[in-house]
Amino acid sequence: MERPLRKDAADRRAALLGAARAVFAEEGIDAPLDRIAERAGVGRATLYRNFPGRTEIALAVLLDDVAELGELFSRPTEPDAFLDFLTDLSGRLVRNTALGGVVRASPSPDILAPLRQAMVRAAMPSLKLSQTEGIVRPDLKASDIRVLAAMLGGGIHNAKPAERNAIARRTLELVLDAVRAPAGGGA
Template sequence: MRKDAADRRSALLRAAAVVFAEEGIDTPLDRIAERAGVGRGTLYRNFANRTEIALAVLLDEVSILGERFADSDNDEAFLDFLAALSDTLTRNTALGGVVRAAPSSELLDPLRRALVKAATPALKISQAADIVRDDITPSDVRILSAMLGAALHNAAPAERNAIAHRTLTLVIDSVQSRP
């Protein structure tokens, strides 16, 4: 991809993250193009539909999480990763609905792979320190992510943070090593 095309795509992703957070997932996609400073054609050349752009925003968020925890030296890195993932899912609740409504499972494969890749280094660190159970595998992150996100589905905005916090507490308790 040429640099100018890559820059426009990045601008669209940043704009989509902000617009979806401010106006909701059903906002007209033209607002994203406008905020990114590009035309509708550029948006649709990069993303065919709302699902594609929502998945790309989530993929970007997961990539940022992966970078953040790639070189951690904190024994509780995986617990911190789960907390950051919970925060990401809470901020992007509307995007979770798009993921649940994805027309095919294959569309979600890149997101799933990115999630496993992002979590693996932190998981290894916490398991080596005997903070996290040895039987937790990198692919279990998909399950843990689903648990964190499922509790937010249809939660009223006023109770979303409390539900997210309680769900995170239960998930962290489930992965910790026992004496």
Template sequence: MTQPPRPDERRSPNPGPKAAARNRAALIAAAREIYAEHGLGAPLSAIARRAGVGQGVLYRHFPDRAAVAAAVLEENVREVEQAAAAEGATFEDALGVLSWHLTESSAFISLLHADEAHRRAGTSETRGYARALSERVERALRGRLRPGHRLAAADDLMLAVAMVSGAVTGPTREEREDRVRAAWRLLAVEVGPVRPFAR
């Protein structure tokens, strides 16, 4: 006959949904870092290791490589939206967060070239998804754009973003940040601190 466990032997309660949410957030953060270091072809096992979880946990949240990339892109866009919506935020603040994402993610750069991607081969679902995310970025930035700003004309804002994103090159994050700042400077556009959105 088995004895019930003594109070000091009982298992801690299953953290359930809280652990799942933490694991998902850790996987997205790890994927962003791994993709910045090794590109979109990096092994999923490296993402799981960086997040401190097993591959089974990764696959419970993301069935394939495309789902991981989509989650990272969605999070990038959400952070730009949050930066633009934050109380007291300026266009320059939101542009600084966008610029940080440009220095971190080649996939994010591709997303912001949705018009170009639309003309290229690819599934209509992929093109539609990229276009929708790109439009969200534009709406967020336009919400903070002052009347009369040099990028206020219809196509100027996202054209400038595309031009700056094309300049974001370099093997280190510091070099990419220097390039993004120099590109905005050449366009005579002021940008806030190049950093992630601080919640």
């Protein structure tokens, strides 16, 4: 069992994640990792003790984003909650396009297991509610979350910045149509 981080270590890790998010957004995924350490106010050794490489820090930023998404949708009350979840997820994927590319190029598929598990945990409360309310097709299951996330992120992966938003909007429209319960209540 992993011990929780001491407060000072947790604060440094949070500073590194915030700095990584900002540096990657400003300079792109190929920005020097030293710039992240500098912005976080820590040394290089601290950066590499927390995150051995670019893939690990990109994954940590994405996990942090999914955790935030999970908090937002942990106690849904609106019947359209799962549609709202997918809409929010789409926006996050657009903002994190470069990070997603680094993670997709990861040396081992096992490194993505925590991200996939976190995504399912984040999505399930809203999926269950929207299914109960008859808004979302009843045959969707936890394993479909990975498919839906891949659909939302796949089209924008290599898209030029000028077309990324249009592709993301259209992909979201298609995904939302695909998950809605058919009229008349059948699957």
